Amino acid sequence: xxxxxxxxxxxxxxxxxxxxxxxxxxxxxxxxxxSFMIGYRGxxxxxxxxxxxxxxxxYDGARLFHFGLKFKPAADSKFKKFFDELKAKVYNxxxxxxxxxxxxxxxYGTYKFKFNRRKTxxxxxxxxxxxxxxxxxxxxxxxxxxxxxxxxRSTRLYFNFDRYTKMGHxxxxxxxxxxxxxxxxxxxxxxxxISIGVDLSVKGFYLMLEEKIQDYANxxxxxxxxxxxxxxxxxxxxxSLFNLNQPYDxxxxxxxxxxxxxxxxxxxxxxxxxxxxQDLRLSYSEYQMGTSYLGTDFDYGWSxxxxxxxxxxxxxxxxxxxISNRVAFxxxxxxxxxxxxxxxxxxxxxxxxxxxxxxxxxxxxxxxQASAKTGVTLxxxxxxxxxxxxxxxxxxxxxxxRTGFFGNLNLKLNKSFKMTADYQxxxxxxxxxxxxxTSSHRARFTAKYKAKQYYMxxxxxxxxxxxxxxxxxxxxxxxxxxxTGIANKKVKFSLGYGLIYNKLEGDRNFVFYGSPATWNILxxxxxxxxxxxxxxxxxxxxxxxxxxxxxxxDGSWEIERLVLKPFVEIKFNGGFIGQLAYRYIDFKExxxxxxxxxxxxxxxxxxxKW
Amino acid sequence: xxxxxxxxxxxxxxxxxxxxxxxxxxVVVFMHFYPATAAALGDGDINAATCxxxxxxxxxxxxxxxxxxIDAKKLAGAAGAAFSCESCHGDLKKxxxxxxxxxxxAFKGTANEASKMCLSCHKDNQGHYFASPHxxxxxxxxxxxxxxxxxxxxxxKSCYSCHTDVFARFKMxxxxxxxxxxxxxxxxxxxxxxRLGGFKQEACFKCHTDxxxxxxYEHMSLTIDGCSACHDVHGSPNRHMLVDQSVAQLCYSCHTxxxxxxxxxxxxxxxxxxxxxxxxxxxxxxxxK
Numbered sequence: 001x002x003x004x005x006x007x008x009x010x011x012x013x014x015x016x017x018x019x020x021x022x023x024x025x026x027x028x029x030x031x032x033x034x035s036f037m038i039g040y041r042g043x044x045x046x047x048x049x050x051x052x053x054x055x056x057x058x059y060d061g062a063r064l065f066h067f068g069l070k071f072k073p074a075a076d077s078k079f080k081k082f083f084d085e086l087k088a089k090v091y092n093x094x095x096x097x098x099x100x101x102x103x104x105x106x107x108y109g110t111y112k113f114k115f116n117r118r119k120t121x122x123x124x125x126x127x128x129x130x131x132x133x134x135x136x137x138x139x140x141x142x143x144x145x146x147x148x149x150x151x152x153r154s155t156r157l158y159f160n161f162d163r164y165t166k167m168g169h170x171x172x173x174x175x176x177x178x179x180x181x182x183x184x185x186x187x188x189x190x191x192x193x194i195s196i197g198v199d200l201s202v203k204g205f206y207l208m209l210e211e212k213i214q215d216y217a218n219x220x221x222x223x224x225x226x227x228x229x230x231x232x233x234x235x236x237x238x239x240s241l242f243n244l245n246q247p248y249d250x251x252x253x254x255x256x257x258x259x260x261x262x263x264x265x266x267x268x269x270x271x272x273x274x275x276x277x278q279d280l281r282l283s284y285s286e287y288q289m290g291t292s293y294l295g296t297d298f299d300y301g302w303s304x305x306x307x308x309x310x311x312x313x314x315x316x317x318x319x320x321x322x323i324s325n326r327v328a329f330x331x332x333x334x335x336x337x338x339x340x341x342x343x344x345x346x347x348x349x350x351x352x353x354x355x356x357x358x359x360x361x362x363x364x365x366x367x368x369q370a371s372a373k374t375g376v377t378l379x380x381x382x383x384x385x386x387x388x389x390x391x392x393x394x395x396x397x398x399x400x401x402r403t404g405f406f407g408n409l410n411l412k413l414n415k416s417f418k419m420t421a422d423y424q425x426x427x428x429x430x431x432x433x434x435x436x437x438t439s440s441h442r443a444r445f446t447a448k449y450k451a452k453q454y455y456m457x458x459x460x461x462x463x464x465x466x467x468x469x470x471x472x473x474x475x476x477x478x479x480x481x482x483x484t485g486i487a488n489k490k491v492k493f494s495l496g497y498g499l500i501y502n503k504l505e506g507d508r509n510f511v512f513y514g515s516p517a518t519w520n521i522l523x524x525x526x527x528x529x530x531x532x533x534x535x536x537x538x539x540x541x542x543x544x545x546x547x548x549x550x551x552x553x554d555g556s557w558e559i560e561r562l563v564l565k566p567f568v569e570i571k572f573n574g575g576f577i578g579q580l581a582y583r584y585i586d587f588k589e590x591x592x593x594x595x596x597x598x599x600x601x602x603x604x605x606x607x608x609k610w
Numbered sequence: 611x612x613x614x615x616x617x618x619x620x621x622x623x624x625x626x627x628x629x630x631x632x633x634x635x636x637v638v639v640f641m642h643f644y645p646a647t648a649a650a651l652g653d654g655d656i657n658a659a660t661c662x663x664x665x666x667x668x669x670x671x672x673x674x675x676x677x678x679x680i681d682a683k684k685l686a687g688a689a690g691a692a693f694s695c696e697s698c699h700g701d702l703k704k705x706x707x708x709x710x711x712x713x714x715x716a717f718k719g720t721a722n723e724a725s726k727m728c729l730s731c732h733k734d735n736q737g738h739y740f741a742s743p744h745x746x747x748x749x750x751x752x753x754x755x756x757x758x759x760x761x762x763x764x765x766x767k768s769c770y771s772c773h774t775d776v777f778a779r780f781k782m783x784x785x786x787x788x789x790x791x792x793x794x795x796x797x798x799x800x801x802x803x804x805r806l807g808g809f810k811q812e813a814c815f816k817c818h819t820d821x822x823x824x825x826x827y828e829h830m831s832l833t834i835d836g837c838s839a840c841h842d843v844h845g846s847p848n849r850h851m852l853v854d855q856s857v858a859q860l861c862y863s864c865h866t867x868x869x870x871x872x873x874x875x876x877x878x879x880x881x882x883x884x885x886x887x888x889x890x891x892x893x894x895x896x897x898x899k
Binding site: 126268369508529 | 741746771775778800817823830855880884892898899
């Protein structure tokens, strides 16, 4: 891994000097910009290091914090026949939780190529031992490449490639014979997706066709790392051996077509169709050996295999008719269908499953733009979803309907001040699952003010959902955010405040051993967020500033977090830059205190900008 | 009894490859029969240098923009007109005779007027714009896109100035560790959130492919109502971005019919310690394994 990274840095260096040499030889007509920052980070964590690792995961060591270059050859440059622009960027190279590399090369009107590689580490470990057995620590490496070629002025061909792998380890738990055991579950997944498409423009008409293939594989498997007495060592249950293998893979094909038609300048129609066909195969084997809670030995093994087929179809058609430049009539129709069936042979039986659901939605609205300063849109929606499911040999069918209303208001009082408001309402009949609402409301207001170097913006969101079937439940969410700031050549300042309130409540009536019981479900969260950001250009050479963020959540889950980050930046002669930064993090988990930590992070870096 | 481990083999359907070859053949035939489309709206006699005599700052900034660097020959219309200021601002002759803002299309009218002009060229993936929440909110293309300036702004910064509520959620303790808004959202497309169930979790399955199934036993709240039934997708104070830190409370919000011996569990209990395959299972209808 270190050899690969060293090789990568050498390639970047060659790129930089290789491009800059002819640029200098051609009297600097080429545009060649770039910068990099390398340095060292020192970290000291006190308290729940697992929680710090989950939240930040920044550790000691040398880093290439940033590298970027942009090269645009001059008209008479020998590179000009190959490309008009080349850009490369690297962030956090050297072991941080997020490393990324971007490359793009373009010859305007001929081709455009982009590549991105991103490596991210995900970590979770509950600090309250025994509370949550789950743990994971894996890396996801994602590669994305796209190539767009202009075959003619009106025809483009494009290729996309997406790939990711997840490798690492995790743990999971199982209840076996009334005791809980923890198992090792290696993470090993990979996905590859290739698409090829063409888009064609003819006067008033645009067509896009795309074919996509995805291959996915998951080596799903977990095992007992050794002889285990379980979570309760005092009981009779013991597990000597456990191994469960269920690797699976699927291949899916997606065929898409999209068109846009403008038969006249006032009528715009857009439609698309997508068909997807996914075939999944899996195999299964399990073996377990141990002693049950009654003291009897057990030794079981099973195997099986399964295959599933999932087909999806999506059609949509939207149109906009400008009755005039001020009045527009909007409408849309959508239809989606998912049809899946599967067979799994296990425990000596063939288990079948079938699910089919389709949704038909209609939307119509009217938009009135009185002037450049005012716009209003009002409309209605209606959706109908039919779900047909067959499981355990039993069939179930549910038809859910939703009728909704939406409205948007946009006001530009003057060049500096803008406001928007939008409201949505939905009423549902017969939701399929208990989590589905029977009504929902959402209102949102925003305001923005900008005058020269000063700005201020704010938003307020209020949302409720209800379910009035049986015991019912209700959620409520309100959120207020305000931000103000100044940006000029000397000072960049921003101050923000957010207040977020969440609530979920409902009474649940159960019957335990013949006796009724009620559980008053209530979740409340009141979050206060304050952040301030400041950068002062004290002189041509000196810049200093800092960032502070305070977050507190009260209610059902009380946590507090303070982050302070001051920094100093010095510009030396010749384009060299030095930076010194310190970050202090104080996280408190107030219920049990097991996840609290403080961290001190020092960063010293040095760079160059040309 | 020895465990049996069978690796599935992959199919290689010929029909799929024939489909791709057919698509390529269609492209070649289509190109042969259909000419290029005129993108320019003006006749190209007036070029940027003419406009720069009065609008020097704008012309200078325009040179560095995406529109400014496009090779005029590549995007010339069928009549041979070059890509220039007239391509977006329309016929400039009247404005040159009488330099007044009223004598030129200056994008100062309604949002639809302004967007129409952009969509005369950008009718590909952006052709759905009017049906999107941004289009319905009477926002012109210029609300987010700076046409004359160099495109320095990161796409996420464009979203930030209006969607401060969403960005505040990313500052919570358990944010969704994704770098850009465009990883999940397409601002030119209609929102999936307003649709009745189904398929809106497609954006989630792009990365969380292991959760999509299909399974013998589906967790129907995921399959029908989507991932947001249990997760706060932008950020949450709760672990795993759940809508409730108490997993037991979250599960009991729906599952009121449970075995009697579940009475020993409290809001602090973690249902997924036993019901581990909570996103779907092939082996257990109760998601035990």
